[in-house]
Structure formats: C-alpha cells, structure tokens
Amino acid sequence: MVSTTWVQFLKGGLLVLFSAILAVMILQRGLMRAEGGVDGHRFVRLSIPADQSPQQVLQAAGYRPSGNPDPAWGQAARSYWHAHDASGRPMVFIHLPGEGGGELRECQTIQQRPDGTRWVNGRPLGEPNPDGSRNQLHPVGHVEELPEGERTGGVGPVRFLASLSRSKILLWRKEAVAAAEGTVTVFYPQPTAGKEVLRPGEHPKFAGIRQPGVLPKLNFLSLMLALFCGTASLPHILIRYYTxxxxxAARKSTIVGIAAIGFFYVLTLYLGLGAMTSGALDLTDTNMAAPLLARSINEWLFAIISAIAFTTVLGTVSGLILASAGAVAHDVVGNVLHIKLNDAEQVRLAKIASVVVGGIAIGLGILFENMNVSYLVGWAFSVAASANLPALVMLLFWKRTTYQGVIAGVLVGMLSSLGWILLSSDTFASVYGISRPAWLEMVVPFSQPGIVTIPLSFAVLVAVSLATRQPETASADAMTS
Known part of the structure; x- marks a missing residue:
C-alpha cells in the first residue's frame, strides 16, 4: 500500500509539473491568427453579397455547385450546400447568416457506409491525396480574428485571457444526417466571440447553466456537487491515509494534496484554451486535446505528456484495484461475513478480487467506449460522493453514527447513484443506442445523480443509525441532553 501511495505521488507530481511547463509554453507562444489547423489546410470562407445567391457565389469562386445527394440533407437542421472544386473533390458548405447574405463556410464530413467503409470529406478514409498525404479529417481549433493583428507574442496569464476575450475563435459543432448510404456526421464551423468562449456554459457538458428551465441547471449543479464532494471520496485517495x-502527517498530506489539485485545476484552464486555439484538435476524439496540444508545440513534449498520461491512468487504476481488493479481502469477508482468514488466505483472496475487479472494469470500458471521458469522470465522482462521503463525514462529526448506519448509507448511495446513471438519458443515447421510455423522464429527469443521491445517502445513514443505537447509548444521550 505504501508503494502504491508513492506511485500516486510520483505520477501526480509529474502530471502537475509537466502541465505547468506546457501552460508556460502556451503563454510564451501566445495567440496567433490562422485560417486552418497545423496540417496547413486553409478552410474556405466565402462572403455572400446581398444581391447574390450561395450558388452564384460558389460558381464565382470556381466551384461547381451540385444538388443534395440525398433528400435527408433537405431535412437537416441547417442549410448545407454541396459543390466540387476544380479537381473534382466533393465539398460541403454551411450557410451561416450574417451581414449581406451571410457567408459560406467549408465543413468536414464522416460517413459510415453500408459496406463497412468510412468516407471522409466525400472520399474513402486513408485514400492518397495529390500531395502524398492520406485523406482524413483536418485538425481544427484556431483564432480567426485577433485584436493585436497576426499574433500577440509571449503574454502573461491575465493578458492571455484578456486578448482571448477580444478575439474570435472558430469552434466546431456536429450534426448527423441520416442519408440512404449511411449516416453522415457533418462537422461545421461556428465563429464564436472570445468573451462567449470564456463565459461559463460554452461547453455542451456545462450548457445547463445557460439553458432555460430548472432541470438543466439542476443537472449542472449536481455535476459540480459531485466533483466537489467526490474528490475526497475516491477509494485510491482514501487509502493514502493508511500510510x-x-x-x-495526515493533515499535512491533505493540505499539500488540495493545494496541488487546486493548482492543477488552474492549469487546465490554460491547457484547454491553448488546445482550443492550437489548430491541432481532432474532431473525432475530444479526449486527446492535451497530447495534441503538446504535439503542436514540440514532439518531445508530446511524447512526455503522453507517457505521463499513460502512467497516470495506470497509477489510478492500480490504486482503485488495490482499494477494491483490500475492501473485499479485509472488510467484506472479514468484517461483514465474519470469515476468519490468515494472512496468506487474505493475500490470495485479494489477488482473485483484483482479477475480478479488473475484468469488470474492462467490460465497463468496452461498454462505455464511445462516451467522452469527462462524462465518465463526473459519474465516477458522483458514485464516490454518494457512497463514501456521508459515511466519512458522519463518522467524523456525529457520535451517534452506527455500524449499521454506515453500511446502509454506503449501499444506498452506491446503488441509487448507479441506478440513476444507468437510467439516465445520456446512457440511453451513448451506451444503449436506443430511445429512452417516456416514463423514465419522470423518474430520472436529468443525468447527474449527485444532487439527489448524496442527500439520500445521508438521510438513510442518519435514520438507520438512530434506529440501531444500543439502549445504553440512547440512555446516555438522554441523560446528557
């Protein structure tokens, strides 16, 4: 267990250190205006005069407009135009409203065809391009307008945010079009003012704070509550107190840990904004933002950040498996089932539990493969906060807490949070791939469970503790009250 704690310390320290180095390099590079990503592709942008149509503008720019290849395009939520360039390459443009007749912007597409092949931007994925490269999505994420001109040069943390707030950032969104030859995912550009990017709720995960109605805001508050309370409740964090x-020393370790985590959270602000403006983002994999950001700066930094990220994953997984195995071998078997085992038998049982827990984790990883890791992190924190936090807090601050109350609180918190997650709309959409029954909207109205399951676990723990107090304890409480 001590060795696991050292692994956690080393990988956490390296993660904070190199994240700080990466943040410093982002500030040193500053912001620069661009028209495309790091691969050199410049996205087409055509202004539409008030007296011309999009078709006329495309023809004047040298493109050959074509009709919609499938009626489904006519039912899309946005207005798309199809054309071919001089080389015959198919292209898709989105018509964005604006001054005059608005403007046409180049989009990117991915299509999964019935024969199993994937087409990118109207051509097979990996097909050779005239310049020798392979056909794939172009990296994105750049500053389109910068008040300082072409670039800011090196800036400080405050000036970086100030310059970004006055800039225009080209973000990307996506829409699915159910075409006959396979669903087409259209990635379209969305010019966004920098001050809007910095305003809370720009990311879809946190959009609830901006949306009208109570439920989206409750979902956002539930996520924040889980992230706040779940940090202290994760099993691989709790086992550090045993060493x-x-x-x-425990208080000192807690203070150092909280300070390091707080500093890292500040760094993630600059890492995220740096990735958003680096021109290196992969539209199909939002989990690779930090490594791709490092790659846009330096290949060696990319290798180091990738290695540290991999080490962090292994360190976290090893800590969780060790905590789970110890809980099974010592707590469940020894304290709950009252089965007496010697040291060798406990070690053997812990090894078996490690394999079983690892297998379950692998199965869940495959099941949730297509989900963004940030959603999974939020859910993990929700389960930890619902199951562990009430027991920790009440054991420390309420003398009437009983063994039965702790067990009941942990079980109710864990089962209720897991049940809520499995019945949520996000799970139905991203994991099950089916529509959710209408009656579940009344039972599970939003996806993040913490705001419901954490108070529920507290309530159950208190109720069971009051109901299972020993008579002499109750008499003593009555005499002292």
Missing amino acids: VRSAA
Missing part, C-alpha cells in the same frame, strides 16, 4: 505516521 501516514500520525494525524499531523
């Missing part, structure tokens, strides 16, 4: 020598 300190004294209460003073």
